[in-house]
Amino acid sequence: xNEQWIHALAGGALIGLSATVLLLFNGxxxxxxxxxxxxxxxxxxxxxxxxxxxxxxxxxxxxxxAQHPEFITPSASASPLLMALAGLLVGYGTRSxxxxxxxxxxxxxxxxxxxxxxxxxxxxGTGGITVYVARHLLGVI
Amino acid sequence: MAAxxxxxxxxxxxxxxxxxxxxDARNVRGFxxxxxxxxPSLAFVMGGALTVYGLARxxxxxxxxxxxxxxxxxxxxxxxxxxxxxxxxLFGIGWGLSGLCPGPxxxxxxxxxxxxxxxxxxxxxxxxxxxxxxxx
Numbered sequence: 001x002n003e004q005w006i007h008a009l010a011g012g013a014l015i016g017l018s019a020t021v022l023l024l025f026n027g028x029x030x031x032x033x034x035x036x037x038x039x040x041x042x043x044x045x046x047x048x049x050x051x052x053x054x055x056x057x058x059x060x061x062x063x064x065x066a067q068h069p070e071f072i073t074p075s076a077s078a079s080p081l082l083m084a085l086a087g088l089l090v091g092y093g094t095r096s097x098x099x100x101x102x103x104x105x106x107x108x109x110x111x112x113x114x115x116x117x118x119x120x121x122x123x124x125g126t127g128g129i130t131v132y133v134a135r136h137l138l139g140v141i
Numbered sequence: 142m143a144a145x146x147x148x149x150x151x152x153x154x155x156x157x158x159x160x161x162x163x164x165d166a167r168n169v170r171g172f173x174x175x176x177x178x179x180x181p182s183l184a185f186v187m188g189g190a191l192t193v194y195g196l197a198r199x200x201x202x203x204x205x206x207x208x209x210x211x212x213x214x215x216x217x218x219x220x221x222x223x224x225x226x227x228x229x230x231l232f233g234i235g236w237g238l239s240g241l242c243p244g245p246x247x248x249x250x251x252x253x254x255x256x257x258x259x260x261x262x263x264x265x266x267x268x269x270x271x272x273x274x275x276x277x
Contacts, residue, residue, distance in 0.1 A: 091267045130233065
């Protein structure tokens with residue numbers, strides 16, 4: 001078995017543990033897009049834990065950048081304009097769908113939601129088509 | 142207590158993404174590149190997360206209530222709707238172009254070129270979804 005796969009499994013287990021901590025202590029679903037968007041919502045009672053969770057993500061990012069900067073590699077060939085367009089699509093799309101890879105792809109699938117399965121198959125499908133077109137046909141990424 | 146557990150969960154989530162190779166956009170795009178040099182890392186990350194959370198959530202939900210909150214989430218199943226499918230389709234396009242979904246976008250913000258622009262635009266996208274939602 002490849003070492004990268006073992007790391008991927010272990011990393012996934014940590015994400016599962018994180019979602020468990022959030023459910024056990026906060027009674028919340030670990031959906032990143034919803035938590036991040038909720039920071040800006042007009043709901044003062046919910047804001048502290050959301051800010052703390054996002055703060056934890058940023059702190060974790062600082063820890064990775066300090067210890068293993070090689071783990072953080074951007075999409076080298078994507079232009080700033082393409083990255084901004086992609087960010088807009090990711091923000092608008094995940095909010096409209098009520099979840100992203102974590103909320104639908106992990107937490108939703110774990111509870112057997114058909115809605116989350118439909119979302120996951122859809123974003124993986126269009127993601128695959130996009131990479132095929134942008135990389136192999138157009139050569140822009 | 143609630144803020145501390147959320148902070149810890151955030152750090153664990155970020156470290157899981159980093160260890161799993163999900164802060165490396167090449168791995169994510171490698172997973173989506175089924176006709177190229179396919180990279181299964183993302184499937185292993187999802188498999189690991191689903192296994193741990195899938196088992197642990199059953200155990201957690203046996204409790205009457207969470208440790209530091211009044212109740213567990215009351216999830217309403219809205220069914221498979223237009224906004225769900227169109228939104229997910231648009232998300233997939235942005236994900237494929239960048240190799241970033243919201244979690245890695247926050248974790249890598251400021252640590253690699255293009256990530257701040259992506260992150261800012263993503264927040265703009267959240268805002269736009271409230272302003273101009275997809276019709277049901």
